[in-house]
Amino acid sequence: MSAPIKETAPAPAGRTVAKVPVRPGDRRGEGVVLNVFSHGFLALWALLIVLPLLWLVLSSFKTDTQIGGSALGWPENWTLDVFGRAWDKGIGDYFLNTVIVLVFSVPLTMLFGSMAAYVLARYRFRGNRLLYYFFVAGAMFPVFLALVPLFFMVKRLDMLNTYQGLILVYIAYSMPFTVFFMHAFFRTLPTAVFEAAILDGASHTRTFFQVMLPMAKPGLISVGIFNTLGQWNQFILPTVLMQPQSGDDPERYVLTQGLIQLQQQQGYASDLPVLFAGVTIAMIPMLVVYLSFQRQVQAGLTSATLK
Amino acid sequence: MRKGQYRFVAGFLLVPVALYVVFVIWPYIQTFGYSLTDWKGQSQTFRFVGLDNYRKLFQDDVFIEAIGHNILFLVLIPVITILLALFFAFMLNAGGRGRAGGVQGVAGARFYKVLYFFPQVLSLAILAVLFNAVYRSDGGGLLNGFLIKLGLVDADKPVEWLNEPNMVLWALLLVVVWHGVGFYLVLFSAAMQSIPRDIYEAALIDGASRNQSFFRITLPLLWDSVQTAWVYLGIVAMDMFVLVSSMTQNMGAYGGGPDHHSDVMSTVMMRNFLYYGKSGYACAMGVVMLLLTLVLSVVTLRATRRERIEF
Numbered sequence: 357m358s359a360p361i362k363e364t365a366p367a368p369a370g371r372t373v374a375k376v377p378v379r380p381g382d383r384r385g386e387g388v389v390l391n392v393f394s395h396g397f398l399a400l401w402a403l404l405i406v407l408p409l410l411w412l413v414l415s416s417f418k419t420d421t422q423i424g425g426s427a428l429g430w431p432e433n434w435t436l437d438v439f440g441r442a443w444d445k446g447i448g449d450y451f452l453n454t455v456i457v458l459v460f461s462v463p464l465t466m467l468f469g470s471m472a473a474y475v476l477a478r479y480r481f482r483g484n485r486l487l488y489y490f491f492v493a494g495a496m497f498p499v500f501l502a503l504v505p506l507f508f509m510v511k512r513l514d515m516l517n518t519y520q521g522l523i524l525v526y527i528a529y530s531m532p533f534t535v536f537f538m539h540a541f542f543r544t545l546p547t548a549v550f551e552a553a554i555l556d557g558a559s560h561t562r563t564f565f566q567v568m569l570p571m572a573k574p575g576l577i578s579v580g581i582f583n584t585l586g587q588w589n590q591f592i593l594p595t596v597l598m599q600p601q602s603g604d605d606p607e608r609y610v611l612t613q614g615l616i617q618l619q620q621q622q623g624y625a626s627d628l629p630v631l632f633a634g635v636t637i638a639m640i641p642m643l644v645v646y647l648s649f650q651r652q653v654q655a656g657l658t659s660a661t662l663k
Numbered sequence: 664m665r666k667g668q669y670r671f672v673a674g675f676l677l678v679p680v681a682l683y684v685v686f687v688i689w690p691y692i693q694t695f696g697y698s699l700t701d702w703k704g705q706s707q708t709f710r711f712v713g714l715d716n717y718r719k720l721f722q723d724d725v726f727i728e729a730i731g732h733n734i735l736f737l738v739l740i741p742v743i744t745i746l747l748a749l750f751f752a753f754m755l756n757a758g759g760r761g762r763a764g765g766v767q768g769v770a771g772a773r774f775y776k777v778l779y780f781f782p783q784v785l786s787l788a789i790l791a792v793l794f795n796a797v798y799r800s801d802g803g804g805l806l807n808g809f810l811i812k813l814g815l816v817d818a819d820k821p822v823e824w825l826n827e828p829n830m831v832l833w834a835l836l837l838v839v840v841w842h843g844v845g846f847y848l849v850l851f852s853a854a855m856q857s858i859p860r861d862i863y864e865a866a867l868i869d870g871a872s873r874n875q876s877f878f879r880i881t882l883p884l885l886w887d888s889v890q891t892a893w894v895y896l897g898i899v900a901m902d903m904f905v906l907v908s909s910m911t912q913n914m915g916a917y918g919g920g921p922d923h924h925s926d927v928m929s930t931v932m933m934r935n936f937l938y939y940g941k942s943g944y945a946c947a948m949g950v951v952m953l954l955l956t957l958v959l960s961v962v963t964l965r966a967t968r969r970e971r972i973e974f
Binding site: 404409412472475494498503508510528531592615631 | 667668669671672674675676678679680682683685686687688689690691693694697750751754755769775776777778779780781782783784785786787788789791792793794795796797799801802803804805807808809811812841844845846849850853898901902904905909928929932933936937942945946948949950952953956957960
């Protein structure tokens with residue numbers, strides 16, 4: 357647990373290997389056979405990943421009758437109308453709701469998580485260990501254990517179907533992992549810098565925000581990515597907490613919830629292209645973020661798991 | 664410790680601890696209490712009924728069947744995902760041309776990794792919509808469309824993947840595997856690359872073949888990652904709420920069909936809680952889920968315990 361954070365960014369091996377020249381004079385055929393064999397399998401799996409996704413995106417350009425016909429038909433309805441319709445049918449609102457929640461919940465999760473982790477990692481006081489385990493233990497229990505009382509807790513606070521309710525709950529449920537990871541990270545930071553800052557007369561609070569937090573940036577990025585993805589994709593908490601409470605209470609569905617909602621509606625309304633367009637819209641930001649930060653995302657998620 | 668420092672520590676801990684207690688710890692504790700009542704949720708009045716809910720639970724065929732499905736997932740999801748991920752990680756890291764015996768990565772390994780990992784960043788809700796379309800029960804579904812084209816399925820009698828009692832669990836399983844393999848592949852791949860190369864070189868000098876070096880060196884040194892993967896996949900198998908509730912026929916609410924053949928604990932619990940309004944009973948289910956999760960973690964850690972190899 358106290359092991360130093362390993363940068364799990366793909367080791368250089370992956371890159372150098374790609375440039376190894378083909379050796380025609382290879383004595384044994386084993387390498388070549390295995391090579392063909394492995395490329396075959398790898399390509400097959402790649403196809404299995406890409407094909408359904410691509411097919412779904414293409415299907416948004418079909419008409420409803422075409423979708424009901426043969427799956428392998430080529431789309432003919434090459435207009436972007438359908439995306440506009442999907443946006444108006446709710447995807448736009450769902451998108452906005454998710455963004456509003458995450459704009460607050462992710463930074464606050466990182467702030468509060470780091471604050472708790474920092475104090476627990478670098479200050480000695482009675483009950484420190486206990487408090488640490490208290491935080492980390494939360495990661496072991498399934499969310500379902502808390503759902504029923506959580507619903508009534510949020511109800512009592514009059515925060516059902518409100519942004520602030522969901523934001524607070526997201527922060528609370530991201531705490532165990534964030535504290536756990538950042539705790540390990542703060543422990544690895546050198547003590548000397550901390551002491552220097554204190555000697556220079558900086559207060560503890562200032563030392564944290566201006567010295568220690570900037571030094572913890574790699575850790576913050578990893579956990580930040582992990583939390584963003586986790587909260588963006590969260591389904592069960594909004595399903596329980598974000599239902600309109602009365603007739604005039606507006607819908608504040610987040611994206612995941614909204615997509616499932618749309619699936620039910622469009623099934624009845626026989627307008628599946630809208631649904632597929634909605635999914636396509638929902639996939640685009642993930643694709644963009646993933647492709648631009650691909651290395652950090654992979655490193656962030658996997659190193660997070662290995663802790 | 665100086666007084667100012669205490670104030671600082673307390674100030675930093677105040678908000679995180681408060682949030683955590685109110686929304687996480689306190690509900691966890693309350694669940695145990697509520698599970699002993701006949702609370703219906705709407706009114707604040709409820710009676711203490713002792714272990715009645717638990718007694719009912721074990722006579723509830725739907726819930727018992729759901730536990731069975733969770734256990735099936737618990738065994739199959741980790742085994743299939745880990746084996747596939749290991750296989751592909753091996754192919755990526757050792758499938759390349761190169762000196763025989765020398766472990767050599769395949770060309771384009773980075774490209775494959777980027778691609779395989781992508782499903783992991785998609786939400787399960789997106790996967791549910793995607794695979795609902797793939798599994799459509801007529802020629803418009805990708806799977807049926809393909810099989811009809813290949814002549815393996817009769818166009819007039821396409822397979823109802825999600826409506827066949829003995830097919831639905833496999834259909835769901837496939838989605839989870841499709842989603843997870845890329846992630847664990849990257850995880851194992853990173854672990855494989857952190858193994859020092861001189862170990863392989865030593866093996867090569869000793870005349871080990873490529874397969875030998877994989878099974879005798881790579882795999883044992885990877886054991887920690889496999890163990891972690893097992894625990895995480897176990898947690899996935901205990902959940903399954905999103906996929907079941909949005910891909911299968913509704914048994915009142917939250918999926919589970921046909922005829923409860925795909926119900927899992929989480930969907931049964933949510934149905935009892937939000938659809939039937941049996942809050943106390945749902946809490947008892949939550950407690951059972953916790954116990955099973957704890958048993959699972961202990962068993963996994965015990966069963967996969969090996970001597971730790973430092974390198």
